[in-house]
């Protein structure tokens with residue numbers, strides 16, 4: 180017990196979580212994974228979730244560092260709504276030794292089992308890397324996202340208007356993992372401080388809830404589309420609002436994507452095509468054919484949504500009726516170039 184108390188905080192280690200800045204999150208991830216100290220043996224095995232996208236323009240933000248460094252990847256399953264399947268994670272960890280486990284807080288939604296995942300990774304001596312590429316504002320709201328793992332990864336250009344559309348940040352909650360890393364964009368730190376993260380988080384939450392309310396009232400709900408995340412937790416700030424477009428193959432989703440973008444509504448599909456290792460995964464490949472993500476970012480106000488919903492209904496109205504089961508797209512590569 181302390182016998183004296185200082186007037187101000189002087190211990191530099193208390194709540195220390197140093198951040199390194201890069202042109203993109205993947206560059207920072209690569210910088211971490213390139214450190215020999217991360218690996219306990221020659222194999223350099225890394226365990227990742229089963230929903231990881233790829234595109235011709237962008238490559239794969241999560242997977243490019245893995246292939247680039249010649250690491251040995253394994254994959255654990257996720258539930259239909261992109262939460263970690265703990266029994267699958269447990270089974271993969273028991274099968275062989277992984278030195279790094281990646282957990283993605285998809286589209287800004289907190290992975291609620293992150294505490295339990297930490298127990299598992301600790302038991303196996305693995306580094307827990309939280310991918311918060313979409314979750315900077317969720318982290319800012321104070322919940323467990325980005326407060327549980329050893330290292331957190333943020334894609335700043337996806338969340339903030341960054342100079343040149345660039346920016347990534349890696350935060351070391353355990354600074355013992357910093358060895359030979361070299362940040363490339365230290366000046367980007369100020370752009371993070373130049374914005375009010377909680378204000379932005381609240382705006383995104385409001386947008387998500389208003390849009391969910393409008394979508395829930397549509398007669399096409401259940402026949403033309405389904406909500407993936409009907410509720411938003413108070414400590415989650417979404418990157419986008421994901422829905423599933425119903426219908427055979429990927430045709431209807433691609434149709435909605437193209438029609439809405441033609442009308443000026445910036446929807447995306449995260450992820451429309453999976454990395455090659457995952458293209459045969461039954462449930463995740465199916466999700467990749469149906470998912471579409473509506474924008475909820477801070478430039479939008481709730482009043483903007485009726486026009487977007489109108490465009491969505493027009494697109495659904497010209498989509499194919501959902502008569503046949505989804506047996507998989509004929510081609511895994513889409514014709515339209517999704518963002």
Ligand SMILES: Cc1ncc(COP(=O)(O)O)c(C=O)c1O
Pocket residue numbers: 202203204205206237239240241283310312313333334335336346347
């Ligand atoms: C989940 C996830 N993690 C990491 C990344 C990489 O982000 P960046 O484009 O900043 O490298 C992306 C985007 O590609 C992503 O979607």
